Amino acid sequence: MTTFSRRKALALAGAVALATGLAAATPVLAQDCEKVDLTFTFWGSVNEKNDIENAVKNWNTNNPCIQVKPMHIPATGTNYVQKLTTMIASNTAPDIGYLGENQAFQWATEGKILDLSPYMGETPDQQYIKSTIYKAGDTLMGTGLATGVMLIYYNKDVFDAAGVPYPPAKADEAWTWQQFVDNAKLLTKDRSGKNATDPAFDPNAIDTFGVTLPSWWGGWYPYVMSNGGQFANEDGTALTLNSPEAVEALQGFQDLIYVDHVMPNPTQTSSLPTGDVLMQSRKVAMSMDGMWRVTDFAKLGINWGVGVLPKWKTAETVVLSVPKVIFSQTKHPKEAYEFYKYISDPAQVGLFKSGLWAPHEKAYFTEPDLLKTWVQAEGSAYPPEAMDAIVDYTLNHAPQQAPVYQLKNIGQIMSEAVEPNIQQIMNNKATAQDAMDKAVATAQPMMQGRW
Template structure:
């Protein structure tokens, strides 16, 4: 009898608490009228290492925000196909990575939240690196790139010591000229008998170590074209401007690195070579032009490496490029999505800045000495990093075409297919550029606003 009485009393107490909870409105730890925890989905790409870091960030967010539960969705395959399929089926995540060109296109179609109106609510949205803003209409942006990234140069220090030549400069004012790059790369290119490319008996058919590797995509040639006073399109975005003396000089000079001086691998050889980190570690190349994100793997490879600014023609330049982070307009929880959006690439919450994959978009991490040390005072960031990356980004980085040029994805497909015929020595530069004018011109629709 006593046990039955206890059970009845417990049941009564439970009912009382339940009724009290229902009558008091929103329960503790909840942010909606149903008293339920809000659930958000966050879709992203990246390597296994990035996946682990992102999941760690998600777990931390969920722990510090008990009224919100974020579920991560890592996509290892074709990300664009996945997100387009979800768009077609109206099953989009709340927050996601997205290519910057697609992000702006969908913003114009109203599929992505405009964050301009939230800048007073989140002042930090107004305190970010200028190049990171994704404006799709004058005065309207969908937020920022996920991180800051630039094209720069990496090198194997031990190979420079062996060759007895000076390492590439990290300071902008000391940037190599193109001729200085050639002369140094010649001394660092070796055949199977150890002869260098500046020796008369050098055998270009038996190269064991290249002096320099450069991507054949726009990441490799565009910084040089900009440095030489050229560009992909005119200021209005209505005309292709690669068939100009400024751009043609750069294309010819890069081509000469491969076929005249034999100090850089061909595109086919590049495809068969390992990643930059392994190529530097195994001495396949002495210097490599790559995105800043390569720092993560290079630092983890154990190679004694350094970082430097790119060579220049006239004025030193690099490009600022990164994927976007966006909130889809279809989210049912915009306020909670914004809370996570502000959190997901905060250097205080994600160790991908310290490990070298990302550079911050928050201005304070470039101006506040203590903040700078938080993400750079570690083995992944060599001593010269501040000059070769931070100062380089702030003073010389121009938004990449994927951020700047309307319809870039289609334009880039044409450019890559056309220029590949030149990089592989299948067609002359004049023929390739003439064909590109015909195929690219109908795709030109201007530039996006910069503010």
């Protein structure tokens, strides 16, 4: 359906119908139809669990003939995949579910994921934000749940007390990496109240850290991109994380902990609560995380905001999504697809307004009426700066697809080559150069090209 048709549908019917067939909240089958039961598996925080369960409850109320059972499975370690593996092996696979990229591509090639080409037809990729359409060979797995970019969250009260300006919301005003480090030092305080620029500062007695950044690839890869680095070469046959550009960015990441003393080390992190709770207790000033954490920060009752990431050379972020799949074991593919459409519809599902998800179609980032279904909706969880730090940032400053959406065998490459050596960097066991040289050598036999 065209962009004009979407606007017309919204104006006349109070709902949005997209090319992928976003569902209305009215029953999709007649009231006297045979009842169908479906299972939808997902992971997430307590807030995400509540939001998903409310969305499913809304569906079940309006679709009595297609009842969906939400099944929350914690994503700690390999728990989620192990649970689904067991369900598939016992022929009790869920009908619809979240699925990590690594597993999704593998299972799609093994026939465990339903090919949605008959339902979605020729998918117009240009309609979608990068990294939200999933294809493994000839199998169209479908779309992601939504989109999300990596951001900096911050406690405005901590910034005000330190006299530090807030992280910019506009990408063209992004802090340089050095400005970021300098400000993080001013925000880092030891137990005697001295900041990290003071010669008498005690790095072994830090009371407030300037920043927390995640150690998974979403935490460091945006800075590699910002510095002109790449994950792999053009044809996907070699890892390139040992390039000067990538190494410089990764060394800067390590230095935040061991040179600048503005970020907790992995041992400290393992004993600390999540970034939002640390910010609430004023134990951290800034926390880098995904856009989906808006729903958590909005419920803290603190004076918070969001800004764009600091830059090395160019202001860049990475767009993330999670595959939303229908499992090939489903006995009700048509009905499963109806719910599949519904759960990613901003006009129907409160998960978008609550700040958990951003839409995956570009029209929702450009058309005024569609912006009002999520980021500018009445009662939305987004702070005012979100139009710059999320909407513009997503559209205009995320030029690359993330590596997990491009490379074959990415699961093994990550788990056996990249992640162990990133941990060496984070634990100060190796320089970024040495760790990435090892990662590149280890990954070489695993490189199989791009999808």
